[in-house]
Amino acid sequence: MKIKDIMIKNVISAKPELAIKDALQIMKENKIRHLPVVNEENSVIGIISDRDLKDASPSVFAADQKELLEKPVSEVMITDVLTAFTNDFVEEAAHMMTENQISCLPIEKNGKLSGIITETDLLHTLVRLTGADAPSSRLELEVPNRSGMLSDVAAIIKDHKINIQSVLVYPSNDQTKKILVFRLRSMDLRMLIQSLKESDYAVLWPEQLGMRT
Template sequence: MFVKDCMTTSPIGIPKSTPILEALEKMKKLKIRQLPVIEKGKLAGLVTERELLQVTPSPATTLSVFEMNYLLSKMVVGEVMVKNPITVGLDTTIEEAALIMRENKANCLLVMEKDELAGIITQSDIFDAFIEFFGIKKAGTRLVLQSHDRVGALAELTDIIKAMNINIRGFVVHRKDNDVLNIVVRVNTVDPDPLVKELESRGIPVLSVN
């Protein structure tokens, strides 16, 4: 799965001259936390809800309401935006995007197609993608199996499941150490007992069933 499969296309952008209060109101109305800043049709930066809130006066300020409103009315997003936001391409994989976000402590990535802004992908989009990977929203049973890391281990497992006329809805491999794998597999059966017995009879330990 790639970024282009999960991103929000044609994201709403705002110009540098947008007052920060107007930007905050737009975020609230659209229920989003970031807005690309577009200048002359090109990406100029990114402004987030967190950055905008950081520049608004705290309740403990000694400024009057009139003074606060005056100062805020003069501030525009161009003054507080991130000028070089992190960008990725359409064909960036979801796992690469997740790693980039984690390493840069970013809540979103802007997706570019050549020099044009094509979309935006957020942490929520990443979470939704991984939920899809695991098949959590689909009915069935989740099994956690254990196997040695060897050639043909996964093929053997899928052959067993196929022979029992059971469909695999999700499949994830977690490496415990250099030689042992925990395999999480979600299958479309509500009665996993026959499958569990067959797997264990083949020497494949079943660690969890739910």
């Protein structure tokens, strides 16, 4: 999955000469927290967040400093902006955001601003990757950590003519094991579970009574 697939395309941006008070107004109206700042060529030259702007705003007690709000955003914007490219993988962008503790990334294409992604977009993507956005049931298994296990389990699912909506594979606490989480397009997994148990797979979910903590 690439960034261009999940990014917000109609991105709202600001010109460097925009007044701070107008920038605050734009963010408030559009319920956004960041504004990329672009030049005449639509290249990213900075970014401002609502927090930066509030830091730059005068205190409510300092009524005589109102002219501060008339200053252009170019005076407070961050200029060493981190950006990503439309063809980057989603996980690269996620990594960049957690690594640098930022919550938004402007996206460039051919040196021009082309979109933006935020933490929220990444979380939506996670929801989609885990398959929970279409009618499906959860199946969770613990399998030995060796090659071919996913294929073996998938073959059993195929025998039951059930379509797989999504699969996640991740390490178990026990390093000799892996956890497989499927979302399957069926309401009744009982026959499948029975086949899996007959083949000695450890089914973590569904389980009949909540003894596992």
